[in-house]
Amino acid sequence: MNRRFFLTFGWVAAALAFFFGLTFSAQASPRPQLPQYATPTPGPDGRIIYIVQAGDNCISISTKTGVSIELLLGYNPMLDCDPVIEGQQLLLGYGGPAAYTPTPGPSPTPTIAPLTPTPFAGTTEVCILLYDDFNGNALREGTELGLAGGQVSVTDINGAYSKTESTISAIDPDTEESVRTCFADVPEGTFNISMAAPEGYNPTTDISYRLDVKAGDRAFVDFGAQSKSVQAVVPQEPDPSPNSPLMGILGAVLLLGGLGMGWYALRLRKPSSKFGGGKGMLRK
Numbered sequence: 445m446n447r448r449f450f451l452t453f454g455w456v457a458a459a460l461a462f463f464f465g466l467t468f469s470a471q472a473s474p475r476p477q478l479p480q481y482a483t484p485t486p487g488p489d490g491r492i493i494y495i496v497q498a499g500d501n502c503i504s505i506s507t508k509t510g511v512s513i514e515l516l517l518g519y520n521p522m523l524d525c526d527p528v529i530e531g532q533q534l535l536l537g538y539g540g541p542a543a544y545t546p547t548p549g550p551s552p553t554p555t556i557a558p559l560t561p562t563p564f565a566g567t568t569e570v571c572i573l574l575y576d577d578f579n580g581n582a583l584r585e586g587t588e589l590g591l592a593g594g595q596v597s598v599t600d601i602n603g604a605y606s607k608t609e610s611t612i613s614a615i616d617p618d619t620e621e622s623v624r625t626c627f628a629d630v631p632e633g634t635f636n637i638s639m640a641a642p643e644g645y646n647p648t649t650d651i652s653y654r655l656d657v658k659a660g661d662r663a664f665v666d667f668g669a670q671s672k673s674v675q676a677v678v679p680q681e682p683d684p685s686p687n688s689p690l691m692g693i694l695g696a697v698l699l700l701g702g703l704g705m706g707w708y709a710l711r712l713r714k715p716s717s718k719f720g721g722g723k724g725m726l727r728k
Contacts, residue, residue, distance in 0.1 A: 486539040496532040501525065511536050566659040567631055571624040572596045574611040574639060577648040577668035584666055589613060590622035591669055593642030598627045601634045601654075611642075624664070632659045641669040 486492050494509055502525035506513045517523055519535040574594040575584045592613035599606040607627055614623040637653045648668040657663050 484536070490538045492536040492539055494534045494536050496528050496530050496534065498530050500528055500530070502528060505534065509536055567629045568657040568659060568661040568663065569626055569628050570598055570630050570635070570637070570655065570657065570663045570665070571626040572598075572609075572611070572637065572639070573622055573624045573664070573666045574641070575622065575666060575668055577670045578674060580648050580670045580674075582648045582668055584668065588668075589615070590624075591642065591645070594645075594667075594669065595640040596625055596667075597636075597638045598630065599636050599638070600631070601636060604633070605631055605635070630657065632657055632661075637665050639667040644672055645669040646672055 484492050484494060494505065496505070502513050502516060502523075505511075505528070506516060511519075513525075515537070516534065517525075519537065523532075523534065573584075574591045574596065575588045576591045577584070578588055579585075590611065590613040592611055594611040595608060596611060597606070597608040609625045609627065611625050612623055615621070616623050633656075635655050635657065637655055639647070639651050641647045641651075646669060648670050649666075651667065653665055653667075655663055655665065
């Protein structure tokens, strides 16, 4: 009987222990949780920054942020864990800026704006040719090519633009024309174009010219110069009254003949002394 009693008591004790174990386990107090930490939002450059608080150390920072101490030291080589400085900024890593999801709204009605003309602020090009005016007639002919060594200036009348270049005597192989001295990117306006002939040459045209240009234009100006060693051949008209020796002799003969005939006429009109008084000498 004692054996059966102890066996029954053991089973009852075990059942009570199991029941109370389940009851106390379900009602046990939860473990204390660490304060929740919100990871900072990455800045515009993508860096995630943590600002050290009072009482922080490397272990607590690693625990709160979830970043290992090795990574903290790797991101922040100047970090001193004993102790950390309150207010110090620590780099926790890199991330993209928070994405912005726009809220869809009403679709805008497209509006066609009126076209506004845009002012054209372009430039122009001025090309100058100094040609060898061989015959000196101030007109460029096909055989009169470019002359090198002259100085040409393009100057704005307001002084906003001024540039000087030397003339050349090259020939364009494509057009077989003399290559001009060109001034590119010249603003629109009024300009004085002046030319200085090279040494040993005299200008045969005006040495200055005023030019008005507009944006997008291309202007051409020609100047002429003649070598001082070349004399222009000017044909002379024949003398309308040439002095011929034969005509001189003929004039002298006619003059002498006239004088002789005049003298002879005077001799005929003079009375003769041979017949004077002869009437008184007649007798009957």
